[in-house]
Amino acid sequence: MRPEPVLANISLIGNKHLNRNTPCEDSSCSLTRNGVSVVCISDGAGGSKYTHARFGSKCAVECVAELLTSHFDAFYFENRESVCRSILVTAIHSKMADLLVEHELDGLERLSCTLLFVAVKGDLVLAGHIGDGLICRVSSHGLSPLTLPANGENASSTYFITFPNAQEYLRLIKTTTDDTHAFVLMSDGVEDMVYDASNQLVRPVVARLAELASKGKEQAEEALASTIKEFVVDASQNSDDASVGILYLTGTEAPDFSELSDSKAKLERDFNDTMRAVQMEMIPQVKHAQEILSKINCQSTSNSGTLEGNRDDEEESADETIHKADADQVKTEQNDTDSSDSEGNGKPVGSDSGEEREQRRSDGVEVQKDRKVVPLWAFLVMTGLFLTALVVLAILEL
């Protein structure tokens, strides 16, 4: 059994708020309970519309810490990624609903905030991130980003956990600790100073900040706060709030700080290679595939009567589900094409896309189960159908 990780978290008010006498909108918290250690930070949105963002950020970090220390296994071992994300968002939205009553607010958007968390249970790691900010992993040999800041087209726009469709932008990572030495979470105010988006380089200072936690929570938070205050917050009279969270795995090997690289080649990015372009390129192929699949589906329905005598109920259901799965695949591609326009501009997607996704998800599970039981049957039935189809076509041709 490894020793409990050291957790540290700070949220400092930025000079922008200090000078205007407005409150800090960031929140952070850490919690160890039931053998699970969680660190969360959240950056409350700054625009005038987001009047109660500081309550939103506080609510979000507390809710996630509570939820993951109670139900780490449920989330970690759930195979349906989208269910994990949706349930997490639902839990936060549900807690936020109470805030709407308490503060007499007219919508979740008033509470807008980002969310970053890392939870560790033994060797298992569950990390999540929506919006900007950065989660880094310090290993025994290096330093790398675990999740990247997600900004919309413009710097002023990012993705908030309060979005109606937040689950579409929430990134979840399930991994193991292995050679990890520490995780460092930071809000965009800090990210700006230690991360270079042009080459995705994390500055070595992040590993040294993480090492502050070797002295225990209290000392770590004190040193962290004074360092971040001096070099990040006070770097500008208009600085943003700054939050940092550290999850430090005691007893693991720290990297050699002098070996950590502080330069990296610029990324070569092709700005024309967009998802939209990929979809456009795929259209003929997908249309062709749709034709094939719909033909097969039609034939299977028109021929099902002649074959009925040879099959029992089990075969039929297996047959149907397989076709359904094929059709669903087409549907998936179609659906993704449809939602492409919403990509990147942070606009919520309509609720019907969620509905379809739900449908797909439950179908997918059925298919898997049945396939395991009767793969041979399915194969025979498919072959039968194919031959019948040939006969039918031959007759029609005559």
Add this chain to the structure above:
Amino acid sequence: MSNDIGGFSKSDFGSSTRRRLPICFCLDISGSMAGYPIEQLNDGLQSFFSSIRENEETRSSADIAIITFGGSVDIFLPFGKTSKEQTIPRLQATTSLTPIGEGILTALELLDARKIGYKQMGIKYYQPWLVVITDGAPQGANAVENMNKAIEAVRELEDNDKLVVFNIGVGNSADFPMLQKLSGKRDKPISISTAQFGKLFAFLGSSSSSVVSNSMGSDALYNLNQEPEGTSIAMEDFFRTIEESQ
């Protein structure tokens, strides 16, 4: 092996790259602007630049280009950060036509190239501004056709929250119906008299400062009253998932 954290210093941290606010002016210097109007426009621009320069926030964020149209379309000032010493030469009115559409299309090209530059440098930016100021109507060869192209391109960007449009008509002979088409978000074009240039640029200056200092949303620049979002698709899905898994 050096596992000593050591002291922290300023050089350990990068300088926070300021988020940029690209502003592209697209200004009418055709014949009708000659005389008093162009002088007012010049005075307004000068005071706009000095207000940008005086404020530390806007000085390091605002990234301004000026395109003029009057007979031909010219890049009067290419994009670049404003420095404390920078002075802006005064515009001269021409004696020719008003190719507004061509002017706007050039402005969009310039903005697009700038955005790609930002992305390559890893610099974040605010929603770019396009400020169109005219006292006339599209004129010249293919004027209407180019104007329609420009309107279509501007509206697509605006609809996707990729551009903030200030469509400004000066005096009575500006083509307001055409200006109206440039923005789907502004109820009607901004209408000013030649005497109000000072006021207009003061408004643009304070708006840019609100964007870079208070992260004022672009919607506020249109004075749209937006109701906050309050629904939760995740929550709606929640019960459906339970029903389906039964």
